Amino acid sequence: MELDSVLLYTVLGVGILTLCNMLKNANGLFYSIKYFATKYRLPPGDMGWPFIGNMILFFKSFKSSGNPGSFVSYFVTRFGAVGMYKAYMFGSPSIIVTTPEISKKILMDEDNFDRGLSNSTNTDSNQEDKRLRRVTTTHIRTHGSVSYYFDRINEIMKNSLENFAAKEKPIYLFSELKKPAFEVLMLILIGGYEASQQLLDIVFAETAILIRGFHGMPINLPGFAYHRAMKAQGIVAQMFKQIVDERKVMIAKNKDRLMANMLDMMIDAKDISDETIVKLLIQYTFAGYESVAKVASRTIMHLEKHPDLLQKAKEEQEEIVKRRPSPNVGLNFDEIRQMKYLSKVIDETLRINSLVPIFRVAKTTVNLNGYTIPKGWRFLTFLWTFNMDPNTYENPMEFNPSRWDELETKPASYFPFGVGPKMCPGSNVARLSLSIILHYFLLNYRFEQPDPDQSKTKPLDECIGKLKKLSA
Numbered sequence: 031m032e033l034d035s036v037l038l039y040t041v042l043g044v045g046i047l048t049l050c051n052m053l054k055n056a057n058g059l060f061y062s063i064k065y066f067a068t069k070y071r072l073p074p075g076d077m078g079w080p081f082i083g084n085m086i087l088f089f090k091s092f093k094s095s096g097n098p099g100s101f102v103s104y105f106v107t108r109f110g111a112v113g114m115y116k117a118y119m120f121g122s123p124s125i126i127v128t129t130p131e132i133s134k135k136i137l138m139d140e141d142n143f144d145r146g147l148s149n150s151t152n153t154d155s156n157q158e159d160k161r162l163r164r165v166t167t168t169h170i171r172t173h174g175s176v177s178y179y180f181d182r183i184n185e186i187m188k189n190s191l192e193n194f195a196a197k198e199k200p201i202y203l204f205s206e207l208k209k210p211a212f213e214v215l216m217l218i219l220i221g222g223y224e225a226s227q228q229l230l231d232i233v234f235a236e237t238a239i240l241i242r243g244f245h246g247m248p249i250n251l252p253g254f255a256y257h258r259a260m261k262a263q264g265i266v267a268q269m270f271k272q273i274v275d276e277r278k279v280m281i282a283k284n285k286d287r288l289m290a291n292m293l294d295m296m297i298d299a300k301d302i303s304d305e306t307i308v309k310l311l312i313q314y315t316f317a318g319y320e321s322v323a324k325v326a327s328r329t330i331m332h333l334e335k336h337p338d339l340l341q342k343a344k345e346e347q348e349e350i351v352k353r354r355p356s357p358n359v360g361l362n363f364d365e366i367r368q369m370k371y372l373s374k375v376i377d378e379t380l381r382i383n384s385l386v387p388i389f390r391v392a393k394t395t396v397n398l399n400g401y402t403i404p405k406g407w408r409f410l411t412f413l414w415t416f417n418m419d420p421n422t423y424e425n426p427m428e429f430n431p432s433r434w435d436e437l438e439t440k441p442a443s444y445f446p447f448g449v450g451p452k453m454c455p456g457s458n459v460a461r462l463s464l465s466i467i468l469h470y471f472l473l474n475y476r477f478e479q480p481d482p483d484q485s486k487t488k489p490l491d492e493c494i495g496k497l498k499k500l501s502a
């Protein structure tokens with residue numbers, strides 16, 4: 031090669047590298063420059079490339095290891111253990127929070143932070159948010175209050191497992207479990223399938239699209255998942271509006287038709303607008319759509335991988351059955367509290383599988399732990415980081431429900447349903463649904479995977495296999 035060409039290529043290479051480097055730092059510079067001279071700077075961090083920010087690293091760490099651990103470690107290793115890092119995620123300048131103490135400060139503080147989702151019903155007044163929360167959750171707030179739904183949830187879960195086992199072909203366990211979980215969700219939200227099945231089928235299908243779109247980049251252009259998600263949100267809103275209208279007519283004709291579900295309680299409150307009712311129904315559907323199915327399928331997979339733990343959990347259920355006065359008596363609500371080991375199995379799954387971040391948005395520019403957080407910036411808390419802390423949990427990667435025996439009280443860093451005023455209102459329904467599914471699974475079924483590695487094929491959360499009914 032001629033000397034001139036070598037020189038040309040070297041200059042070109044250095045030029046491209048410098049340009050890439052400038053571009054890579056441009057995002058960070060653009061957002062940080064205002065705060066260089068201020069007393070409190072932004073937290074350290076890396077805001078990645080313009081527009082896409084850190085999303086490539088984020089998706090890569092999920093894809094390769096199925097956990098956000100390596101993503102979070104990148105910030106801790108590079109910038110030190112300061113507990114919060116600037117980043118650019120899901121189309122917004124963001125702060126990644128890596129300690130439970132800072133997370134709790136944020137999650138408990140309604141004055142400075144809200145959920146900031148486009149489908150959220152957060153009003154400008156904390157008082158009004160609290161009132162709406164009260165109206166929408168009275169029927170599910172405590173373990174006792176969900177007893178009202180026990181019979182229906184029991185029937186839904188029991189029948190669903192029967193149906194899955196009757197299928198000739200292998201099933202996608204997570205996908206299949208979404209259907210009964212959705213049925214339970216609609217029971218809590220609108221009183222079940224008294225509303226038109228056809229409308230709810232549309233809500234079920236469109237919510238899947240809505241969720242997929244909100245998990246990616248918020249690019250509202252045709253062809254992008256987010257754009258389709260915005261359309262799906264509109265369709266779900268239309269379906270719920272129709273259900274609200276029908277329900278109002280029904281109740282106006284006969285007040286006795288008011289029932290213990292979120293929709294009827296909102297209508298009965300009289301001063302909640304239809305628009306807010308619909309938004310709340312969407313918010314709950316979005317939040318409760320996948321979680322129970324995900325935790326149930328993952329618990330089943332953990333137990334199938336550990337036959338000794340499965341046996342222990344099964345024996346507990348058999349003991350419960352033995353204590354019944356007659357073999358014809360079925361599961362009852364009081365027995366749920368007797369499932370001590372199963373409850374630890376569920377906690378262990380929640381510990382290892384809390385993968386979805388909790389979001390908040392700064393309502394005003396705030397000073398937190400010596401750093402400035404500008405108005406509008408997002409916070410992302412990965413519970414997984416705290417749940418995998420070896421200082422709290424010995425061998426954190428190991429699935430070991432008995433670790434909870436030694437933990438007299440749960441660690442302050444363990445909050446799978448969040449903490450504070452916006453903590454998950456569905457936690458009691460979720461725990462009840464999970465206990466019922468797992469009760470029937472342990473007693474009557476096994477999940478057989480012809481090729482357990484298939485669970486790594488797409489979609490990531492799926493496990494393919496056959497639900498086999500055990501012979502009596």
Ligand code: HEM
Nearest residue numbers: 314317318321322325388446447448452453454455456460
């Ligand atoms: C195992 C299942 C579930 C898990 C692990 C879970 C976890 C969570 C978490 C971590 C949050 C965030 C809390 C925060 O932002 O501070 C949340 C919020 C929420 N969850 Fe759940 N959840 C589950 C099931 C459900 C179910 C079944 C429902 C519906 C009945 C539900 C309804 C909601 C709602 C409406 C919110 C938003 C609360 C608000 O913004 O005020 N969740 N959930």
